[in-house]
Amino acid sequence: MADIPQVCSTLDEMTASMASVRELIQSLRDKQASSDATNMTDGISLLSWKHHLMLSYIQSLVLLCARRAIGDPMEDRTPPSNPFSTTDRDPRGSGIGDLVDSMIEGRVVLEKIRVMESRMRYQIEKLVRIADESPKAVTEDPLAFRPNPQNLVNNEQLDGGLGEDTDEKAQEDGVYRPPKLAPMPYVETTSDKRSKRQPVPKTLSSLIHQDPSRPHVESTSGLSFTPALASDRAREIQQMTEFEEDNFTRLVMKRKDARRRKRDEEDLALGGSGMSKGRRRGRGLEDEFEDILRSVGRTKTGSIGDGYEELRQKGKKSDALSRSRTRTRDDDESDGREAPQAKRTRFERERRTLNKKIASVRAKSKQRS
């Protein structure tokens, strides 16, 4: 008996809350009719889909409770024919089983949405922050947008009107830079060829310095020391000392180089050649025949050969790469001139013509007189 007023009060509460809910729904309906926020032609955003899903979940739950309260069995269902991914899936029927199915579907989709949301969390938070805090325009703030790799494009790649600026910049330099459109073949310069040629044998080159028929070179005061100018190292060291004396400084070298120089100077003072690695090559009779042994052809292992190595190498075929090259060295070398002459500039040419004219005029005047 004490339950009856409780039940009545609960029922009254329920009617009152339902009336208030009805009012709310009426206002929402009016809002929906007036606004276009529910315009779904362009598709639905992820976040509003979440709201709709939850709403439908709640609706299904309520309906299920109502049906169960009535006493319908849980098995009636009319599932839709098309699978989930097709866009024009016909709606489910209204049996209880359909309600359960739709709830399950909504649950699964909500979980997937959660995963996607976690991936987009940074962007969503940023947009929310912007919406909350700043009334100013978003476009003014450069940090508002995500990094744009297009901004990293080089200025020279921009086409159209900006091409003229790059041309002016290149011309200001004074140096002509051709546009890099197609790959160009590598052309050897004369210095490359000269370095790749076989070096002159030392016996021949040392004759220039040690030729007995030429007069002996000495300084005027007789004070400068004359090392054995046969080896390259001796000449190098002498050049170093000359430089130091001329320029009133001492050369700055690394410790290793300084020690090597000192050692070579001592070696030269004692009459040696000054080459630090002389001991390693060859055996026997090195002191006297050093030059000859150095220029004699060596085998691949580095041991001293019998002097006919060069002849043997000439008979052999060279490797496939050099054979495939159609331009041989003879074509380049027999251009007609051995020593490269200086380019005859316009000034030189005009000078020559003028000299000839003067000479001819002089000759004519002499003839007359």
Next chain:
Amino acid sequence: MDPSAPITLRARKFITNRLLSRRQFILDVLHPSRPNVSKEELAEKLATMYKTEKARVVLFGFRTQFGGGKSTGFALIYDDEASQKKFEPKHRLIRSGIQPKVERPSR
């Protein structure tokens, strides 16, 4: 080793440098039976030879030849203190004592 053995000083490539107001030359020191001669002793001898003060003589870059007995270096003789202070690099002024060394805290 005789510390009082006579030394021979020879000046090579003597140049009077008017632009830097000094006389510069390469100095050959022959000191047989003696180890290297100190720069102070050489400066004294040069001062008497060229009739200047000892402070005006600047010596640097001395290297002994192999075997000993001869060393070669560079010598500058300034006309006056003002030009020396103007043209000499700081480390050589500190060496000769004209400028004091400024101790800076190391990093």
